Amino acid sequence: MAKNKLNLSDQSLASTLRDGILIVDVHKQVVYANPAACQIWDLTTSGLRKHPDFASISQNADLKIDIKAAEKCIDLAFKGQVSSCSFSQTQSPGLHYEAQMSQYMSSDEQQKTVVIAVHDITPLYLEKLKLTTMINHLQDGVVMVDKQGIVVEANTEWQIVFDINQSPVGLPIFTRTTSAHQVAFDTEVREILERVMLGQRSVLYLDIIDTGRHIQVSFGPVVINNEVIGAMAAARDVTALTDKTIEAGAMATKAQRHLRELSQLAELSAIVGFNLDSIYQKYVQKIANLLDSTSVGIYIYEPNQQLLQLASNHNQTSHLPSTFSLNQHHVVTQAFAGRKPIITIDTSKASLALPIIHHSKSLGVIIVSREHTYDDHDLRLLRLAATRLAVICENATLYNDVNARRERWEAVFRFTEEGIVIFDQKGTIVGFNPASTTITGYQATDAIGKAFGKVIKTVGPETANAGIPTLEQVLKTGTTITNSEQLIENRLGNRIWTEISYSPIFDDSDVVTSGIAIIRDTTKDREVEEIKSDFISIVSHELRTPLTAIKGFLSMTLKQDFGELSAKQFHYLSRVYQSNQRMIDLVEDLMDATYIESGKISLTIAPISMDAVVNEVVAELAAKGAAKQVLINIRRRSRLPLVLADETRLHQIILNLIDNAIKYSPNGTEVDITCKVQGIISLQLFLTTVWESTNLKSIVYLQNLAESTTL
Amino acid sequence: MAKILLVEDDTILVEMYQAKFELEGHDVKVATNGEDCLKVLEEFEPDLILLDILMPKLNGFHVLKEIKKQPNLRQIPVILLTNLGQAEVDMNQELAKALGVNDYLIKSHHTPDEVVAKAVKVMGNHRQQNQPPSTNK
Structure with a gap:
């Protein structure tokens, strides 16, 4: 029963109201609808009079509405709760509405109704839709x-x-x-x-x-x-991003690790020196860090004992044996022999044995161990370290060799009794051993830096060896001069006889870089020589006296000063006389030889004409020869050259030679003098005579003198 | 014939030379060392002095110097006798010449009669030198 309980004065309000107003009773039957609501629900006045229910009108009105939800809202409203739901038109313009249900008591409070206030929320809805679409996109x-x-x-x-x-x-x-x-x-x-x-x-x-x-x-x-x-x-x-970040992080970590390894390798390279023990220790530490290993050992091969010796180790866990012999079965020896690295893994640890190789030769093995295994990268690192170590070992060995040699030389230099003086190209002393100090009286500190001639002061007249060598000769021409006798004056002004040998020092390209002089103090030698020659002199002299007596008395006996002799007596006494004469001559030679060697004879060297000398001598001895009817013939092939000699001595020699020839030639024979030049520096006189021994003696004599007079 | 002063320390050699010279008819006086030599010369004026060099106490050169100092002895010709080696002789020859020695002989090189011959020669030369050409002996 539809009773229009609304005030007629509200009618115009109701008709202008855009919001729809529906009132339903407990049976959900529509009791009132304003024009707007009618429009929404497509209701006619006549239709209204029939009091349709909400559900059907909603259905018929071609609305998109959840009727059940709406009815629930109405029920809630009857219980006194305000609730709302929304719906829309299916057809255009597709408006959207919000329906709010609330209880409405009529004025006479006799009927419970619910007012459904419907509001067009299309604009809001559209906005919301936009936003939702945006958000969903x-x-x-x-x-x-x-x-x-x-x-x-x-x-x-x-x-x-x-x-x-x-x-x-x-x-x-x-x-x-x-x-x-x-x-x-x-x-x-x-x-x-x-x-x-x-x-x-x-x-x-x-x-x-x-x-x-x-x-x-x-x-x-x-x-x-x-x-x-x-x-x-x-x-x-952001999983992908994070993964990439993690990856980048991992790469950064890797890069950092490489950087660290590089710096550790650089540290390894910085280890230099020749003290192998300390080098091994440092290496072992660094390798432990580099390869993050708890156990590191360096074994070096000792060829003398054929053993691999543990040179150094860094061990936190295991104990490494101190030696391995080559036939022992172990990774270390295998790596050494095979010259290849070996990685072994067992339950508790992984090990890497890498041979230290230099020029294809195994010098030793580095063995490292840790809990986790070793990869190619570790292998590369260790190889780098091993290579570096190999070079250091080689260098140290070479250095030690050189050092050992130097030490030997130093020992010689320091302890020899002969003075060793080393001079440079300018003739300045750069080396001066203790023996030189003993001889010259100059300390090494004083001598070094001074000119050679200022420290080794040669004084005195020319000795038997003519021509004192100079440093220039040695340095410029690279000649070696041995045993040149020189009188030197030491720091205190004392004169000392010495024998000095000079030798140039060449570099690899055969250029003279410096020289070395070895000085021998010959004072003692000379003393000995003097004693010897004095002894010989004295003995010879002593010998002479009895020989003279024998000669004299024999001569007188043979002259029959003491009475007549039989022919036999005469003959055999003559033999005695001759033998005695030989003894006298021998003693004479001994005396002279001693004299010459001792250098007591001073020589005046000048160019002499051999021809002139020979002629002179022959003239001198002509009478002697004539007395024995011995003919002296000079056979000359060509002119004899000028020689550098002491005239007196040369004259003496040739005189002796020819004199002897005459003496020992039987009467009526000939002495032939053949003069020949053989070679540049030697001259030989051949004397043909019956007495062979004469020749030998004579030539030896000549030779002796020729050696001491340089031509 | 001539008066010879022989100064020599070795007795055997003295015997030898004395024998020879006396055989040749010369008068020989002997001194066995330098001091004796000078002593003898105080009373004996020889025609020739044969002087050995190596003698004990005073050697031949010293004696020679002494002799040459004295005006009455200076003139007497001297032959130095020695058994030193040729080399030493050569070294000493200068000195000998400077001191006015007439000859210098190595004993072992000469037989006694050679020595006598030399002595005679020296004495002959000396006489010739010290006498005007018109006079002769």
């Missing part, structure tokens, strides 16, 4: 939460991002996520929300552990009229 999952953190709106992407099946709307943010998966947050959600509600933007990260995904959620406040009414949260899957 975002790749990020977006939610809007209220001040309590409850999700009021969410886009579909949010579910995809968080891999959840249900909408998060109506629950505190992340609830659906945390219930579906194992999640780790980098910051507490509560903290974030607090911040955001204060107006701050924030970001949090969460890891979905079971799927291995990383989500970044950015929060921003929603401010309306300067008041934060809620927040917007945008979630993004």
Whole structure:
């Protein structure tokens, strides 16, 4: 029964009202509808009179409406709760409406009704639709939460991002996520929300552990009229990014590691020196760091004992044996022999044995161990270290060799009794051994840096060896001069006889770089010589006297001064006389030889004509020869050259030779003198005579003198 | 014939030379060392002095110097006798010449009669030198 309880004065209001007003009774039958509502529900006045129910009119009105939900709202309204639902037109213009149901008591309070106030929310709806579309097109999952953190709106992407099946709307943010998966947050959600509600933007990260995904959620406040009414949260899957970051991080770590290794290798290279023990120790430490190994050992091969000797080790865990013999079965010997690295792995550790190779020769082995295995990179590193070590070992060996040689030389230099003086190209002394100090009286510190001639001062007249050699001769022409006798004056002014040998020092390209003089103090030698020759002189002299007596008495006896002799007596006494004469001559030679060698004879060297000398001598001895009817013939092939000799001595020699020839030639024979030049520096006189021994003696005599007079 | 002063320390050689010279008819006086020599010369004026060099106490050269100092002895010709080696002789020859020695003989080189011959020669030369050409002996 439709009773128009509304005031007629409200009719015009009702008709101008754009909002639709429907009133339904407890049976959900429409009791009143204003013109707007009629329009919405497509109701006619006549239709109204029939009091249709809400459900049917909604159905008929070609509206998109959830009738059940609407009826529920009406029921709630009858219970006194205001509720609302929304619906829209299916046909154009497609308007959207919001219906609010609330209880309405009629004026006479006899009927309970519900007023359904319908408001056109199309513009709002469209805006909302726009926003929703926008949000749904975002790749990020977006939610809007209220001040309590409850999700009021969410886009579909949010579910995809968080891999959840249900909408998060109506629950505190992340609830659906945390219930579906194992999640780790980098910051507490509560903290974030607090911040955001204060107006701050924030970001949090969460890891979905079971799927291995990383989500970044950015929060921003929603401010309306300067008041934060809620927040917007945008979630993004950053797993890929994170992976890349991790990868980059790993690469950075790797790069850092390489940098560290490089610097460690550089440190290895910086280890130089020749003290092998300390070098091995340092290497062992560095290798332990470089290869992160708990055990490092360096074995070096000792060829003398045919053993691999542990030179140094760094051990935190295991104990390395101190030697390996080559036939022992072990990685170390295998690596050494095979000249290849070997990696072994057992339950507790991994080991790498690498041979130290230099010029294809194994010098030793480095063995390292640690818990985790060694890869190619480790192998490369160790090889670098081993190569460097090999070079150092070689260098140290060479250095030690050179050093040993130098030490031997030093020993000779220091302890020999002969003075060793080393001079440079300018003739300045650069080396002066202790023996030189003993001889010259100059300390090495005084001598070094001075000119050779100032320290080794040669004085005195020319000795038997004519021509004192100079340093220039040695340095410029590279000749070696041995045993040149020189009288030198020492620092105190004392004169000392010496024998000095000079030798040039050549470099690799045969250029004279310096020279060395070896000085022998011949004082003692000379003393001995003098004693010897004095002895010989004395003895010879003593011998002469009895020989003279024998000669004299024999001569007188043979002259028959003491009475007549028989022919036999005469003959045999003559033989005695001759023998005695030989003795006299021998003694004479001995005397002279001694004299010459001792250098007591001084020679005046000048160019002499051999021809003249020979002629002179022959003239001198002509009478002697005539007395024995011995003919002296000079046979000359060509002119004899000028020779450098002491005239007196030369004359003496040739006189002796020819005199002897005459003496020992039987009467009536001939002495032939043949003069020949043989070679540049030697001259030989051949004397043909019966007495062979004469020749020998004579030539020897000549030779002696020729040697001491340089031509 | 001539008066010879023989200064020689070796007795055997003295015997030898004395024998020879006396055989040849000369008068020989002997001194066995330098001091004796000078002593003898105080009373004996020889025609020739045969002087050995190596003698004990005073050697031949010293004696020679002494002799040459004295005006009455200076004139007497001297032959130096020695058994030193040729080399030493050569070294000493200068000195000998400077001191005015007439000859210098190595004993072992000459037989006694050679020595006598030399002595005679020296004495002959000396006489010739010291006598005007018109006078002869």
